[in-house]
Amino acid sequence: MNQRLSSGHEPLDSVLGGGLPANAINLIMGRPGSGKTILAQQYVFRNATAERPAIYFATVSEPLEKIIRFGQSLDFFDRTAIGTSVFYEDLGAKVSQHGLTGVTEQITTAIKERRPGLIVIDSFKALHAFADSHAEFRGFLHELSGRLGAFPVASLWVGEYEDAEIGSMPEFAVADAILDLTTARSGQRDLRFLEVRKLRGSGFRSGLHAYRLTADGMHLFPRLADAPIDEEYPQSDVRASSGIPALDDMLEDGYWPGASTLLAGPSGSGKTLLGLHFIFNGARQGEPGVIATLQENETQLERVAGGFGWSLNEPNIEVMYRSPVDIHIDEWAYELLQAVKRTGARRILIDSVTDIRAAASDATRFREFCYSLMQRFARQGVSIVMTFEIPDLFGAERLSDDAVSPLSDNVVMLSYLKDDGSIKRTISVIKTRASQHDPAIRQFLIGRDGIALA
Amino acid sequence: MLKVEDRGRALYSISAVGNMVGLPVATLRTWEDRYALVVPDRNDSGHRLYSRDQVEQLRFIRTRMAQGLSAADAHRLLAEQLGDGLPITAQAGQARLLILLVEPDPYAAEYQEYFLKTEGFEVEMAFDEEAARRSFEEKSPSLAMIELLVSGGSGLSLCRYVKESGGVPVVAVSVLECRDQAIEAGADAFLLKPLDPLQFVSTARDLLGSSSFLHEPPGALA
Numbered sequence: 079m080n081q082r083l084s085s086g087h088e089p090l091d092s093v094l095g096g097g098l099p100a101n102a103i104n105l106i107m108g109r110p111g112s113g114k115t116i117l118a119q120q121y122v123f124r125n126a127t128a129e130r131p132a133i134y135f136a137t138v139s140e141p142l143e144k145i146i147r148f149g150q151s152l153d154f155f156d157r158t159a160i161g162t163s164v165f166y167e168d169l170g171a172k173v174s175q176h177g178l179t180g181v182t183e184q185i186t187t188a189i190k191e192r193r194p195g196l197i198v199i200d201s202f203k204a205l206h207a208f209a210d211s212h213a214e215f216r217g218f219l220h221e222l223s224g225r226l227g228a229f230p231v232a233s234l235w236v237g238e239y240e241d242a243e244i245g246s247m248p249e250f251a252v253a254d255a256i257l258d259l260t261t262a263r264s265g266q267r268d269l270r271f272l273e274v275r276k277l278r279g280s281g282f283r284s285g286l287h288a289y290r291l292t293a294d295g296m297h298l299f300p301r302l303a304d305a306p307i308d309e310e311y312p313q314s315d316v317r318a319s320s321g322i323p324a325l326d327d328m329l330e331d332g333y334w335p336g337a338s339t340l341l342a343g344p345s346g347s348g349k350t351l352l353g354l355h356f357i358f359n360g361a362r363q364g365e366p367g368v369i370a371t372l373q374e375n376e377t378q379l380e381r382v383a384g385g386f387g388w389s390l391n392e393p394n395i396e397v398m399y400r401s402p403v404d405i406h407i408d409e410w411a412y413e414l415l416q417a418v419k420r421t422g423a424r425r426i427l428i429d430s431v432t433d434i435r436a437a438a439s440d441a442t443r444f445r446e447f448c449y450s451l452m453q454r455f456a457r458q459g460v461s462i463v464m465t466f467e468i469p470d471l472f473g474a475e476r477l478s479d480d481a482v483s484p485l486s487d488n489v490v491m492l493s494y495l496k497d498d499g500s501i502k503r504t505i506s507v508i509k510t511r512a513s514q515h516d517p518a519i520r521q522f523l524i525g526r527d528g529i530a531l532a
Numbered sequence: 533m534l535k536v537e538d539r540g541r542a543l544y545s546i547s548a549v550g551n552m553v554g555l556p557v558a559t560l561r562t563w564e565d566r567y568a569l570v571v572p573d574r575n576d577s578g579h580r581l582y583s584r585d586q587v588e589q590l591r592f593i594r595t596r597m598a599q600g601l602s603a604a605d606a607h608r609l610l611a612e613q614l615g616d617g618l619p620i621t622a623q624a625g626q627a628r629l630l631i632l633l634v635e636p637d638p639y640a641a642e643y644q645e646y647f648l649k650t651e652g653f654e655v656e657m658a659f660d661e662e663a664a665r666r667s668f669e670e671k672s673p674s675l676a677m678i679e680l681l682v683s684g685g686s687g688l689s690l691c692r693y694v695k696e697s698g699g700v701p702v703v704a705v706s707v708l709e710c711r712d713q714a715i716e717a718g719a720d721a722f723l724l725k726p727l728d729p730l731q732f733v734s735t736a737r738d739l740l741g742s743s744s745f746l747h748e749p750p751g752a753l754a
Binding site: 229231 | 604
């Protein structure tokens with residue numbers, strides 16, 4: 079076995095700095111239903127070999143048969159491995175009859191006879207009930223950790239521990255690594271997060287990392303929170319047209335490549351259309367673009383685009399539609415990064431960043447997420463335009479409380495203007511980075527060719 | 533002497549086998565039920581009949597138990613030997629190589645002793661430097677395995693002492709990455725803890741030769 083225990087899922091391994099430490103005690107904590115047993119079995123089937131098998135000990139929390147029965151529904155569960163490289167053993171009877179001494183004996187015998195590379199004890203917390211005193215449990219813990227430490231075996235101790243128990247239960251001090259599977263309530267739904275609470279001898283990615291449980295096991299989306307990189311990167315001098323010549327003039331010949339631009343405005347003001355101008359202009363010049371929409375689905379968007387002479391089926395156009403319902407922002411970000419990589423996109427439209435903000439847990443998370451995403455694309459020279467809805471119809475007092483506008487290189491504001499009994503649309507450039515923009519407020523019309531400045 | 537082709541034929545009753553190997557009949561029955569490894573044929577009346585091979589297998593188990601293994605471990609070892617096609621009779625009752633195991637951690641010592649014994653070695657345990665020196669002088673081991681942190685870190689001086697006193701091979705083991713210091717102190721090999729059982733045993737074998745026995749086994753069956 080390597081010095082690191084792989085989960086078989088690269089994002090999880092990378093959060094752990096390469097994997098869980100082998101030859102170490104790793105504790106997986108979480109509430110019922112958080113996926114502890116699934117994750118433990120994922121490690122079992124990923125690492126077990128005939129020479130260094132894995133042994134799964136069930137204690138008194140969940141019957142062994144039940145663990146196996148539900149385990150079979152997982153894609154990685156390999157029936158042929160049972161009895162050769164994966165062994166399931168019941169510790170419940172032993173601990174009931176002989177107490178904690180019986181647990182130590184059975185595990186020691188298993189180590190001698192099977193020479194495992196991985197041992198799972200599920201549930202470890204349930205063993206507390208068999209100690210008459212705190213001192214007895216500490217003694218048991220000392221002996222068990224000593225026996226496990228004397229043999230090259232990794233162990234996973236699984237338990238339904240609460241957050242407050244980290245400071246009071248001695249196994250947390252003994253453990254070399256602690257993975258905490260938590261849930262957070264957001265509206266009517268629960269979001270699942272993994273957090274590394276402790277990892278001896280290795281760096282790891284801190285914070286809450288969203289995950290989903292699938293038939294493949296845990297799918298983790300590491301928290302997009304890049305540290306600033308103090309390295310120079312090549313930048314192009316050829317500006318990217320907004321797709322609207324008059325706006326390009328206001329921007330001093332378009333946007334710098336790799337720039338992030340916020341298209342802010344009230345509902346119906348033309349933000350999506352302004353973004354489509356940018357994407358289709360690039361696509362028709364050979365620059366692939368991705369439309370990452372959380373608003374209109376592809377059918378709805380095709381109708382919108384078709385009204386202005388565009389089609390989503392044109393070359394160099396990729397649509398990534400995701401429902402804003404039950405979205406994980408990091409999962410969405412990795413899908414976008416993948417789409418950009420796959421298509422070689424140079425331009426991105428995010429419609430809208432307002433939906434991303436709604437899905438982010440808090441303002442701090444949203445800010446670091448936006449910063450990381452913008453930085454990644456800036457370094458690749460990929461330009462982003464992001465629509466952002468503001469409530470004020472007639473001139474906004476401020477853009478947002480979440481600081482997405484300060485992070486953006488450029489801010490283009492759309493608004494309404496009451497003029498002689500009618501409502502007209504206006505456009506203005508509020509901010510450009512490294513450019514001398516025209517500060518004028520210009521009226522515009524939306525016709526068959528899209529936006530036309532008056 | 534029995535002919536080779538006769539060795540597998542069922543010959544002996546259970547009471548005869550009990551006398552031959554020095555075990556109660558009840559024990560033979562219990563082992564048969566529990567481990568299902570040495571299972572005799574049955575005649576028409578249902579009586580157990582053991583072959584000569586099976587008698588040797590039971591002798592093998594008994595000898596291993598006398599050397600400190602549990603019945604379960606002795607059966608497991610027999611199963612491994614049978615699986616590997618190794619001759620069973622050859623290993624019973626022979627003088628075996630003695631390894632001095634100097635290991636202060638009782639859990640690590642238990643594993644190491646177990647793995648060495650199941651591979652056929654005699655093991656002399658020492659938990660501190662003083663006991664190690666005494667055992668070395670009194671028992672004349674063929675190899676010494678020394679945990680370098682024994683007695684607060686006296687392992688290196690113990691390595692030097694063993695090499696200077698007897699010239700037997702020394703394997704230094706430690707959780708510290710101190711291979712170079714160990715080799716400088718006279719160790720012939722260094723192993724990082726926790727010890728992989730295969731690597732651990734094969735290192736002993738490499739330094740002692742492939743056999744754990746002092747003498748070649750006799751060619752003919754008694």
